[in-house]
Amino acid sequence: MGKYLAKRILFMFLTLFIIASITFFLMKIIPGTPFASAAKLPPAQLEIMKAKYGLDQPVPVQYAKYIGNLLQGDLGISFQFNNTPVSDLMFKRLGPSMQLGAQAMVFGTIIGVLLGIFAALRQNTWVDYSATFIAVLGKAVPNFVFAGLLQYFIAVKLGWFPVLFWKGFEYTILPTIALSIFPIAISARFMRTEMIDVLGSDYILLAKAKGASFFEIAIKHALRNALIPLVTVLGPLAISLMTGSLVVEKIFAIPGLGEQFVKSITVNDYPVIMGTTILFAALFVVIILVVDILYGIIDPRIRLSGGKK
Amino acid sequence: MENILEVKDLNISFHTFAGEVQAIRGVNFELKKGETLAIVGESGSGKSVTTKAIMRLLPPGNSEIKQGQILFDGKDLSKLTDRQMQKIRGKDISMIFQDPMTSLNPTMTVGKQIMEPLIKHQNMSKAAASERALQLLKLVGIPKPELRIKQYPHQFSGGMRQRVVIAIALACNPKILIADEPTTALDVTIQAQILELMKDLQNKIDTSIIFITHDLGVVANVADRVAVMYGGKIVEVGTVDEVFYNPQHPYTWGLISSMPSLDAKEEELYAIPGTPPNLLHPPKGDAFAPRNEYAMQIDLEEQPPMFKVSDTHYAATWLLHPDAPKVEPPAAVKSRMRKFMGAK
């Protein structure tokens, strides 16, 4: 297992390196400069600016420098925010986004999985229909609509929770609920289908033939098997949640990543764009690893083949 | 001998979009203590539905026991509550299914799966159950049980998995073991081993077995009595010798002729002409009549009752009516019958 992990981590770094390189060259290809807004600057001034950021050097030199810095954890300095280091900028904003994402993920999956199980066990009853309704709602209605509704009714009207800002746990509750609607919908639908599938399988019939009760069949035999495919969906879902939801962050005035990323793209702030891309990529590969480890925990068939490597 | 199970006038239907499928239409049979009853018949004849009904494992949504009784220990199983039935399943009556590759839970160790009925039905402690699971694995011939008990099903071959399934089924020394084509999915040598094992275990714990198979060769090997099913009914029942030496029903003749024999090279393999009846609209007369070269007028109009051949041998064919013309089984059947008994 240790050897397997080491190998996986090595590959993770390789993947990140390739992604960093691709991002770098893409930045070189796309039109526009960070100084576009200052287009009226005299050429001489522009040259001075470019020299300051190292943009006057040949591309291979820039690339080597960029990778060199990257290896030391230096993501460069932002063009737009008064030359603040990109890493400082990002990490300050990463916290809220990650916390929100993680909370929404955990809460959403637990609720969704439970809903899916009940729907499958009580197929074609009102329980099933209500779960389906919630799932369709969660998938069809964008999360910022929920965010707006929650903010208006629960925070403004009822005053149960704060309306805006990011100052403590109670500030996170409404945005978490708004963000968790989607994972609830996805995992409920997924879980229902899988559970029904598993409940129709031969080993469930054998479990019944052994005299297992309804409850034992659902929990001891079906649940774990039905969870296996869900793990695959959860990875990408977790990433999209943790990397920040622009609109929800905006609605609740949360200083998160999503907002910053979009701003940097509009002003061609190369270092911030690249930094964020690399951060997202890093999150992605880490989550893929976590998903694979989770797979191994849930599914013995994978655990052993992984362990032998 | 004492009857442990009596099935009386069982009628089962499935409600489908196309209409009511009358899968079982008046099945009667009994199972004696310690005997092996084989049920044979072509695909769709109702073998699995009959045995699943005994276990009450038919899909609850669309199946219905329209009529009849399933008497076990003086109780009618078809009337029990789910809870009462759970106490019987796996303890008094257990079941082995066709496909060992999919019958075991892939995410549970083999040991746990064997221990489950022990803990449930016999109130054993975990330690005692685990001890007994080890014994059972040894009993069904799995080498290194101490190691195997902690493993998962994917680490076992098909034959080994079927042994595990048998160990689970036998864990509580059931009074009845229902085996629904337990060897069909296995290759021939493993089949023979599994059959040997089942016979062996039957002697040890004195279980009654209902054995479903397509393979008449297997029947000759393991069974005491045979019931031949066709179109949701039992058309002939008797001891193995009676049914194989002296078959009365033209469908049984067809089954025997269509069975491959060891020196089948020279002969053309016989196939019963036509297709099984459509149980959505069962025919008025005998369901086998359209495929039967000996069919008479009455066969199209009225279903034949069970005619008695001997105290243990019955067949539902009008040919046994005293007024019917005398019909001899075809020569091919006779030569097959002799070969069978020779091979046994």
Ligand SMILES: Nc1ncnc2c1ncn2[C@@H]1O[C@H](COP(=O)(O)OP(=O)(O)OP(=O)(O)O)[C@@H](O)[C@H]1O
């Ligand atoms: N769930 C179901 N819904 C509708 N019809 C069913 C269902 N299960 C079985 N049947 C019907 O019942 C009849 C008997 O099926 P059964 O499975 O008992 O056949 P079998 O004798 O076991 O055949 P095989 O040798 O292929 O296993 C068939 O006509 C089948 O179409």
Ligand code: SF4
């Ligand atoms: S009852 Fe008639 S149709 Fe049916 S098997 Fe006998 S002879 Fe053939």
Ligand SMILES: [Mg+2]
């Ligand atoms: Mg069957």
